[in-house]
Amino acid sequence: MQPLKKIVEALLFVAEGPVNAEKLLPAFEGEYGPEEINEALKELKEEYDNSLDRAFGVREVAGGYQFRSRPEFGVYAIRLKKKSPARLSRAGLETLAVIAYRQPVLRAEIEKLRGVDAGGVLRSLMEKDLIRISSRQDNLPGRPMLYATTARFLETFDLPSLNDLPTAEEMANPDPEESDFRVNKLFD
Amino acid sequence: MSEARDHISINLHFFEGDTFSGPLDLLLYLIKKNEVDVHDIPVGLITEQYLEHLARLEELNLDAAGDFLVMAATLTQIKSRLLLPTPDDGTEEPEEDPRMTLARPLLEYAQVREMGESLGERLLLDRDVFSRGSFEDFDESDPAAPKPEERPLRVSLFELVRAWKGLAEKIPKATAGINFKLETVTIGEKLNEIRLFMLEKKNAHFKELAGENRGKLTTALSFLATLELARIGFLRLHQDNEEDGSGPRLFLANPDAETGPEFDYR
Numbered sequence: 001m002q003p004l005k006k007i008v009e010a011l012l013f014v015a016e017g018p019v020n021a022e023k024l025l026p027a028f029e030g031e032y033g034p035e036e037i038n039e040a041l042k043e044l045k046e047e048y049d050n051s052l053d054r055a056f057g058v059r060e061v062a063g064g065y066q067f068r069s070r071p072e073f074g075v076y077a078i079r080l081k082k083k084s085p086a087r088l089s090r091a092g093l094e095t096l097a098v099i100a101y102r103q104p105v106l107r108a109e110i111e112k113l114r115g116v117d118a119g120g121v122l123r124s125l126m127e128k129d130l131i132r133i134s135s136r137q138d139n140l141p142g143r144p145m146l147y148a149t150t151a152r153f154l155e156t157f158d159l160p161s162l163n164d165l166p167t168a169e170e171m172a173n174p175d176p177e178e179s180d181f182r183v184n185k186l187f188d
Numbered sequence: 189m190s191e192a193r194d195h196i197s198i199n200l201h202f203f204e205g206d207t208f209s210g211p212l213d214l215l216l217y218l219i220k221k222n223e224v225d226v227h228d229i230p231v232g233l234i235t236e237q238y239l240e241h242l243a244r245l246e247e248l249n250l251d252a253a254g255d256f257l258v259m260a261a262t263l264t265q266i267k268s269r270l271l272l273p274t275p276d277d278g279t280e281e282p283e284e285d286p287r288m289t290l291a292r293p294l295l296e297y298a299q300v301r302e303m304g305e306s307l308g309e310r311l312l313l314d315r316d317v318f319s320r321g322s323f324e325d326f327d328e329s330d331p332a333a334p335k336p337e338e339r340p341l342r343v344s345l346f347e348l349v350r351a352w353k354g355l356a357e358k359i360p361k362a363t364a365g366i367n368f369k370l371e372t373v374t375i376g377e378k379l380n381e382i383r384l385f386m387l388e389k390k391n392a393h394f395k396e397l398a399g400e401n402r403g404k405l406t407t408a409l410s411f412l413a414t415l416e417l418a419r420i421g422f423l424r425l426h427q428d429n430e431e432d433g434s435g436p437r438l439f440l441a442n443p444d445a446e447t448g449p450e451f452d453y454r
Contacts, residue, residue, distance in 0.1 A: 013320070059317070066319050067319060068313070068317040068319050069318045069319075071311050071316040078315070088308065090301075090304060090308075091209040091210070093307050093308045094209060094300050094303070094304035096304070096307060097300060097303035097304040097306075100303075100307070113300050114212065114297060115212040115255060116211065116212070117254070117255055156312060156313045156314075157307060157310045157312065157313075158310050158311040158312070158317065159310075
């Protein structure tokens with residue numbers, strides 16, 4: 001039997017997307033439990049982040065862990081890319097922000113906050129798989145659609161979960177320990 | 189809430205390339221440029237400058253021009269309300285400053301904008317950081333890389349809807365009079381028709397099976413049948429060239445197949 005942390009490292013290397021203990025569990029056939037695997041993932045992240053001098057690290061995104069190149073090397077990777085990197089307009093970012101913080105949210109609410117039609121932006125965000133239609137507002141006429149963010153959104157924006165979105169206070173005052181501002185209370 | 193305006197940070201650089209993301213965006217820009225207080229907007233001055241910018245934006249033929257115009261009307265209305273004398277006989281409740289109808293949305297929008305900026309400053313995947321396997325669109329000169337026409341189609345529901353719209357536009361419109369010809373084809377017939385056609389041809393363009401001068405129902409059934417055949421793995425769909433409008437090319441998933449699945453759809 002190989003050391004747990006090494007196995008986890010190998011699996012993390014071959015994984016196609018972010019993985020967590022639950023996803024890796026079948027590889028151990030009961031040899032290790034989810035808690036131990038999770039511990040190993042955390043230790044690996046710690047090592048890559050702090051003691052190993054590598055050009056990539058382990059990032060916690062969308063409920064899992066993933067190897068990602070460090071930002072200072074992004075400029076080189078981009079040069080190899082044929083397509084220009086996915087660019088989001090300011091309208092796109094603002095719309096995403098409203099959806100991320102207020103989800104599930106109606107198109108009308110987004111348009112009220114931004115003072116501008118949201119149809120085109122919503123379509124383009126949907127095509128990029130950053131947002132989805134989560135449900136419908138049944139108590140409103142026409143049962144309008146409600147928008148929410150996707151796992152792809154968390155992956156793209158380097159977020160472990162929606163609770164890790166910075167709060168308004170954190171944006172203004174970068175000390176994350178200070179507030180336990182609830183995400184959905186931001187506008188109330 | 190009033191602290192929020194202290195944090196309104198505005199990039200001036202967008203003025204050169206980027207355009208305003210909406211009327212509130214333009215208003216905030218003007219407020220910042222004139223260094224005035226959101227709660228004490230000089231409506232005359234701001235309205236004048238807003239209209240100047242609007243004239244320039246209209247040249248760009250923005251989709252959102254209507255929203256910009258609504259704001260122009262609101263500004264003008266507030267300006268006229270401010271010009272009206274307020275009765276000062278002490279009996280009536282003082283009216284709320286009409287400019288407050290601007291201040292509140294502006295401050296809310298300023299917050300939205302700040303959140304958007306803060307999202308944009310994160311370590312974005314495929315812009316700042318890269319993960320393994322995210323290089324699918326890397327150098328296409330790689331001889332081992334599949335040629336564009338051999339890459340499987342990866343489409344969203346919206347691209348399908350657009351593809352259907354493109355097809356539907358080509359359906360000849362009924363000319364004068366009423367067309368009494370019934371389209372009697374069923375999805376099952378269409379599935380079998382395409383199956384047999386493909387078994388013989390091995391690969392074909394979608395337009396070959398959709399055919400010219402077919403009715404709406406026939407075209408719709410061809411479209412659905414193709415998707416169904418791809419879904420069950422009988423066909424593979426590829427896009428030759430997105431611009432040429434010929435639609436996807438269909439390949440038999442298993443070129444040695446002799447019959448393929450039987451269908452019993454109604």
